[in-house]
Amino acid sequence: METREFSVCSGEEKMRLDMFLCKHLPHKSRSYVQNLIENKRVKVNKKIKKSSYKVNCEDNVIVTLPDPVEMNIKGEDIPIDILYEDTDIIVVNKPQGMIVHPASGVYTGTLVNALLNHCSDLSGINGVMRPGIVHRIDKDTSGILVVAKNDNAHNKLAQQLKDHSMTREYIALVEGVLKEDNGIVDKPIARHPRDKVKMAVVHGGKRAVTHYEVIKRFKSNTLIKCVLETGRTHQIRVHMAYIGHPLVGDPVYGYKKQRFRLDGQLLHARKLGFVHPSTGRYMEFETEIPDYFKKIIDIIDKGHV
Secondary structure, eight states: OEEEEEEOOTTTTTOBHHHHHHHHSTTSOHHHHHHHHHTTOEEETTEEOOTTOBOOTTOEEEEEEOOOOOOOOOOOOOOOEEEEEOSSEEEEEEOTTOOSSOBTTBOSSSHHHHHHHHOSOOOOTTOSSSTTBSOOOOTTOEEEEEEESSHHHHHHHHHHHHTTOSEEEEEEEEESOOSSSEEEEEOOEEEOSSOTTSEEEOTTSBOOEEEEEEEEEOSSEEEEEEEESSOOTTHHHHHHHHTTOOBTTOTTTSOSSOSSOOSSOOEEEEEEEEEOTTTOOEEEEEOOOOHHHHHHHHHHHTTOO
């Protein structure tokens, strides 16, 4: 194990402990740093502190970094729809039903497994379980993701997510008929206080902002475009359910009794735009909604339900 020691300098006082460490461990993600703190691998003046602790001038911060874990996630010959690729990035169109990266108990069949079979040069910032993964979409949400092939690309893309300059547009079919042509849901999201599987609008949660616009109204549904200003877990699903219009097919936040036999929510990450990490050129990618999504729209448009 490697031990690193840092002193808090002038200008750094009152920073959160996790943010202070992110500054001094620039190639580690904030979630990685928070995990170190939660696992008591960080001491301030020889005492365990929480991520929210505000450091003081001349505090002594000692971090014990775990030994690197040998890569045990294997590449698999799984077809992937690659929209663009160069030496820095891969842009993929993920199908519904595919998990983005391995997690506890799930080590095969993910997008990461497919990517590792396609190429070996993925960024290592997020560790062995999430190589190259800058952002995620839910298993049953389809659409566009950008993957980093090196740490420099990863850091620059992650910064765009952080400063909300990355364009992320989704198409969703929701229950009910929205009255307003457009709107903004600005409500904080956190883990549900009673059901840890779910997220919820919770006072004191992380700020979450979703912009929505009506594309087409049907008798009992509305097709909408959603643009993310922030990127919280299940954000669109939680926000639309909060305003009384859950996504069609959503097994967690949707109606208990569903009219269609679907494998998950009708949500598609249609458009993704960002500044290329090396060239500085703005790039934008767009895909059509999947056939199963189109089929449901056609059914309700013709009044068959």
